[in-house]
Amino acid sequence: MAAETSQPSEEIESILTSAPKQVVRPLVRVLEGIGSCLRLLVEAARHVPTLPRQFGRFIEQCYLIGYTTLPIVGILSFFIGSVLALQSGYAATNIGPKQFIGLLVGLSMARELGPVMAAVLLAGRVGSAIAAELASMKVYQEVDALETMNIPPARMLVLPRLAAVLAMMPVLTIMSDLVGWFGGAIVAKYTHFISIEPASYFATMRQYMDFGDVLNGLVKAEVFGFGVVLVCCNIGLNTRGGPREIGASVTRAVVTSLILILVLDYFVTKALM
């Protein structure tokens, strides 16, 4: 693996020697990262038929993702929904139609903030844990041991996690949407300069939104979640060195995940329009 990854970088670097080093190096590293993620994805995909007999691992990962992420998604989404209602209510005091607050909160949560919040918290709670675990397995030669046992790490360590995140992202996102909507409804009712009844708040939502908006958000969430887990697995498995590098890998995994979410967000949003 070591030899494989170092070679393309040298090649690309020699092609781009005319450009300044400060620009080339990060660019090469991004391309390298994308390349090795895709390689890991292909490798994991080859083992999809083994998924039924890895059912135990899949359930364990689903549980870890749900257990660590659901509560915090709930808390954060509640306040995001509340703030959305508050801000739009504040804006509406000057322009008029307050009943559209329900629609505004509803659409923002379903199409944008639900999936993004779920993915960001996934990166922080689950992505970091995955990177730490796999980096530690790599540094302490457990990954080497798996390879000598002819047990591909992509099969045992990556595939169940990718499958689990696909199963859990819709759950996290729907949870986020619902809690956000209710947070907005409560704020809309009890804030003195808004005071809209929940009935009319939800009526505008029902009238101008359909399931397509929620589905749009779910598709985004799947893309983000899958990307986050793939990136975190890849960074963990490519850790080299000692215990200090485990920490460095965790940081890199979380930062890369956050950037990835926002970059993907733009492109997926555009593609779904």
Add this chain to the structure above:
Amino acid sequence: MNASATASASARSAAAVGVSVEGLSKDFNGFPVLREISLTVNPGEIFVLMGPSGSGKSVLLKHVVGLEQPSAGRVLVDGHDASDPATRGRVRMALVFQAGALFNSMTVYDNLALYPREHRLGTEAAIRDKVMRSLQMLSLENAAGKVPAELSGGMRKRVAIARALVMEPQLMLYDEPTSELDPVMSATISEVIATLREQYHVTSIVVSHDRDLALGIADRVGILMGGRLVSLGPPADLRAPADPRVADFLNPVIDLRNPRFRQLAG
């Protein structure tokens, strides 16, 4: 060990495999670690590799299992290139890592059972039999439920050996298997290595500083110094080595009037 277990194990490892290292060189970032090493290990042989620490013994073993890619030359295991990942599917090889490389999140039992479970070698009951037998050979029955963090260094090493035994390998590689063990346990390990050869015709490459082990069970001993193979021959050669560096390595004289660290400092 009962008869049926012996029969099934020998059926699986019927053909012993040989290893041939051909002009193997390896550098890390331009720093040479192995330099043009050539040697063959015959099927069913116990080959002991000795040498000062840092001489490249562990790196050599990693080339045999395909965890490192050669900078030059190649390693063939049973005629297949070791750097090809498919070779691990063709030849059952086990490496006992110097630091154990146990799966820290699993119990000792699950560490041993992982290989047969993943490769679907029998029912859970059959696997249990195999795992417990392997633990017994290394006096580890009571450790089955523990996780690696609860074990002493010597126990971890024995678990690593037990885990390799469960794989019923055709080729066993040991990286300093006795370095953290007491003399009795070290002798046990030597006996295990020799028994595997007698009963199952397993080929073994043992990296060790243990002279008793080398003299007791080795067919041949190679000595690696500074990445070169400086001596290769039957263990009897160790008693009167021709090369003065080898002699000093095997029988270092403790000279308080002229200590080595002063000589090095110049």
